[in-house]
Amino acid sequence: MRSLTFFQLHRFCKQRTLSASAHILQPHPTCTQHHLSSSYRTMSTQPADKKAKTSEQYELIYWPGIPGRGEYIRLALEEAGANYSDTPGGVDEVTKHISPDFKDENGNPPHFAPPILRSGKLLISQTPNILLYLGPRLGLVPEEEAGKLHVNQVTLTILDLSNEAHDTHYEDQKEESKRKAEDFRKNRIPKFFGHFERVLAQNSASSSHFLVGSDISYADTTLFQVVDGLKFAFPKVLAKELPKYKLLSAHYERVKERPRLKAYLSSDRRQKYSMGLYRHYAELDDE
Numbered sequence: 001m002r003s004l005t006f007f008q009l010h011r012f013c014k015q016r017t018l019s020a021s022a023h024i025l026q027p028h029p030t031c032t033q034h035h036l037s038s039s040y041r042t043m044s045t046q047p048a049d050k051k052a053k054t055s056e057q058y059e060l061i062y063w064p065g066i067p068g069r070g071e072y073i074r075l076a077l078e079e080a081g082a083n084y085s086d087t088p089g090g091v092d093e094v095t096k097h098i099s100p101d102f103k104d105e106n107g108n109p110p111h112f113a114p115p116i117l118r119s120g121k122l123l124i125s126q127t128p129n130i131l132l133y134l135g136p137r138l139g140l141v142p143e144e145e146a147g148k149l150h151v152n153q154v155t156l157t158i159l160d161l162s163n164e165a166h167d168t169h170y171e172d173q174k175e176e177s178k179r180k181a182e183d184f185r186k187n188r189i190p191k192f193f194g195h196f197e198r199v200l201a202q203n204s205a206s207s208s209h210f211l212v213g214s215d216i217s218y219a220d221t222t223l224f225q226v227v228d229g230l231k232f233a234f235p236k237v238l239a240k241e242l243p244k245y246k247l248l249s250a251h252y253e254r255v256k257e258r259p260r261l262k263a264y265l266s267s268d269r270r271q272k273y274s275m276g277l278y279r280h281y282a283e284l285d286d287e
Contacts, residue, residue: 056137058084059118063094066276067229069127070115072159075221076131078264080138086269097123128156131218140221142213150212154199154219161192162226165233166277168284181284185237189230193245196223200247208247209254216258224255229278236285 058077062070064087077084087093094114096102102110108123116125117133124130132152135141141148168181196211205214212219227248231238242249255261264270273280 055083056119058082058134059088060084060086061089061094061097061116061118062087062114063276064090065271066274067225067271067278068115068276069162071225071271072127072218072222073115073117073130073134075225075261075264076134076138076140076218078260079216079218079221079258080134080140081260082134082138128152128159131155131222135218138218140216140218142215142217147213151217151219154211155222157192157195158219158222158226161188162229162277164188165226165230168233169279169281174283177281178284181281185234185285189234189237189241193241193248196251197245197248200251209251211251216255220251220255221261224252224261227252228256229273232273233278233280234285235280 060070060073060077062068062073067074070086074086089096094116097116098111098113100110104110104123106121106123108121111123111125114125115127115130116123117130119133122133124133135148135151141151164184168177168184199211200208203211203213210216210220211223227238227242231242242252256265
């Protein structure tokens with residue numbers, strides 16, 4: 001079976017299931033795997049001695065089967081030990097919330113795309129907006145207003161890098177994608193990595209351990225995920241570039257070893273990279 005995007009795979013499997021119900025076809029093995037990856041997932045029990053600042057239950061709504069931009073939200077929730085469910089309604093729940101016909105009963109405005117977060121009657125979308133909301137509730141921003149703004153500022157820059165990585169993907173435009181990826185490898189990755197190295201170097205409050213303030217913030221979990229995604233998408237480039245940035249390299253390892261994140265990253269709830277936000281094309285990783 002040729003490589004399909006997540007959305008193409010979902011349509012294929014839905015059509016195959018309808019045909020199978022009419023005794024025309026047997027379910028395709030790929031569809032079985034896709035169905036399993038779309039099943040209900042919820043946060044595992046966290047260490048008893050560490051609790052989030054809130055006992056509120058959150059619901060994350062995102063495409064099942066891929067980490068994507070939903071992972072930025074998951075990592076913040078996991079680091080804080082928050083109670084949350086992860087898309088219990090599967091793909092149908094996502095498509096319902098972004099449908100032009102959807103109207104929220106609590107008066108929340110329409111959503112263009114996931115991730116979407118439900119918190120009580122509040123329903124919000126856009127990755128940085130969700131993180132901005134969760135930060136103070138999960139204890140993942142400094143107390144002072146300036147610190148909150150600085151975390152948001154750094155996070156927006158991190159997500160700029162994420163978006164640029166996504167823009168190197170191709171479908172049928174391989175030559176254009178190769179040119180884009182070459183500029184990304186040679187110019188954009190070093191520019192962003194150099195910036196994050198300076199941010200860490202100048203944060204004396206944490207002895208350069210974290211990006212803003214004296215403790216971990218959602219900017220740190222977001223940066224970890226971007227670097228980790230780039231290690232998957234551009235393994236040769238990252239093997240060469242990341243060691244040049246000592247503080248950034250140490251930051252990646254430090255965040256990865258946080259007790260809750262370490263447990264999450266080694267669990268089956270941590271979804272594998274595939275055809276989502278970070279994709280590996282060997283020809284785009286060449287020097």
